[in-house]
Amino acid sequence: MHSNLSSARFAIGSSPLGVFAVVASDKGVAAILFGASRPDILADLRRRFEVLPQEDAKGLATLLQQAAAMITDPRRSVALTLAPRGTKFQRQVWDALRQIPPGRTASYADVARRIGSPRAVRAVAQACAANPIAIAIPCHRVVRSDGAAGGYRWGAKRKAMLLAAEAAL
DNA sequence: TATTCCTGTCCTG
């Protein structure tokens, strides 16, 4: 991961799932990240981007609000232009994830089949873990074939909360 | 139940 556009900006907000950041370039949303605290998020941004994006709370206020709305109610999907950086394989996986509607789940094996690599189940899990845009690329909707929730980059607790919120109709 | 193999990417030595 090495998104590195000089135009990248970020803003930090809070949600029921904790502090989060949105990062956007002129090409769209580059990242939505959770963290334990503001410093924790800044450290994550430094790790992910060669050049730390500039903070722009005012310019990204609308986007921040949209992201917060999606986190609060994942069933409400906001149309955002996404610009995640990743390998071809990773983008294939992420595109497949975006086809899983709110309230539904798919197994890692389902996703592997969908992208035409039915045996790449483990690689799919790895690509999910590398997803830089939480919520908007719904990696939390990918669960294990045996019914277990599977892991989550930002903690099993957040995954469980998201799935519970989406299941409640 | 435990082993083995599969897959793509990243990290470490």
Added chain:
DNA sequence: CAGGACAGGAATA
């Protein structure tokens, strides 16, 4: 460059 780890899972014994 080699080997291990990883948010998994099917096949095999």
